[in-house]
Amino acid sequence: MPRKVLRPLLPAAALAFTAALGPAAAAVAVPGAEDGPRCGAAELARLDGLKSDLDARAEAGTAGRAQYWYVDPQACRLSVTVLPDNGDGRTEDFVGAALAAPGLTQLTEVAEPVGRRIALAPAAAGHTLRGPGTLHGGSAIYSGTSGLVYRCTNGFNNYRPGTTTTAGHCGHAAKTWYDAGGNRLGTVTDWRYPGADWSVITPVSGWSLPGDVLGAAAPITGFGKAALGEPVCGRGSTSGTSCGQVTALNVTVNYPDGVVRGLVRSNQSGGEGDSGGPVYDGGTGLGLISGGASSGSPTFFQPLNF
Structure with missing residues (x-):
């Protein structure tokens, strides 16, 4: 039988509940995605309003052990994912707010928390400085040239002309970035994190920024x-x-x-x-x-x- 996520805050009939453990909970099917939304306009508006309320609560630091949430227009549900052992007051209050629309909320339990995918790693060793060269999408980038540094990945070149991209939390962590050879790539000149998660890096003069991605079959056009x-x-x-x-x-x-x-x-x-x-x-x-x-x-x- 499914394991109960938390103490019920509403009558059982009001709970649309799914308990799932481990990575399998994330590998969900998307039935009917090609058919478009199944919700009516009024239901979608109600779900969007409910999600906006949860967003505001989370930004105020009161989401507790809730991990992520979204409106599922195919199922006509607000899907909320939480960690186990979530009977603390903040999580219960947050989930109670999610259940304000009985029958329109689905709770899913997952065993693992979500996190940013920035790494703390040793700087590339044994490099030979050669100056600016060619930077490909999907290349490793580093926040320094010695000791433990942050490692992220270069995104798309020329999304904004003459620049490249990476995650916002990478730009939040460090403003100057280098390639795997220890050559200075450039400086973060625009970014947002939290709220959104993007950074724009303006390279130093001399870098070539092709429109490709390592391992991709075709260039990005x-x-x-x-x-x-x-x-x-x-x-x-x-x-x-x-x-x-x-x-x-x-x-x-x-x-x-x-x-x-x-x-x-x-x-x-x-x-x-x-x-x-x-x-x-x-x-x-x-x-x-x-x-x-x-x-x-x-x-x-x-x-x-x-």
Whole structure:
């Protein structure tokens, strides 16, 4: 039998409840994604309002052990994911607010917390400085040249002309970045984290910024918006190339150091160091890797809307 997530805050008839343990909870199907929303306009408006209320509570620091939530238009539900052992007051209050629309909320329990995919790692050793060269999408980038430094992944070149991209929490962690050879790449000149999760890096003079991604079959020729059920691939400096499917849109993620709205969830895998890596469908760039479960799936990515 499913294990109860927390003490009921409403009568049992008001709970639309699913308990799932471990990574399998993240690898969800997207039935009927091609058919469009099944909710009526009034139901969608109610769910969107309920999600906005949860977003505001989370940004005030009162989400407790809730991990992420989103409106599922196919199921006509607000989906809320929580960690086990969540009977603390903040989590109960948060879930109680989610259950304000009886029959329209689904709770799912997962064993692993979600986190950002930035890594703390030794700087690349034994490099020979050669100055600016060619920077490919999906390449490892480092916040320093000696000792323990942050490692992230380069995203898309020329999303903003003459610049490159990575995750916002990478730009929050350090303002100057280097390639794996210890050559200075450039400086973060625009970023947002938390709230959203993107950074723009302006390279020093001399870097070549081709429109490719390591491991991709085709160059990136344009940028677009992810769709529910769409096949996607991502490239991280730790995990290499991993592919999957978009399973949710407009997801709010409750990272330990801040709340991020508007992310896309996929069932592709990943690991620490992949933050900022490009997510794409064929030759179309769709987003930048933000974070995910420690087991590798799900993955959340920031849309290209900045």
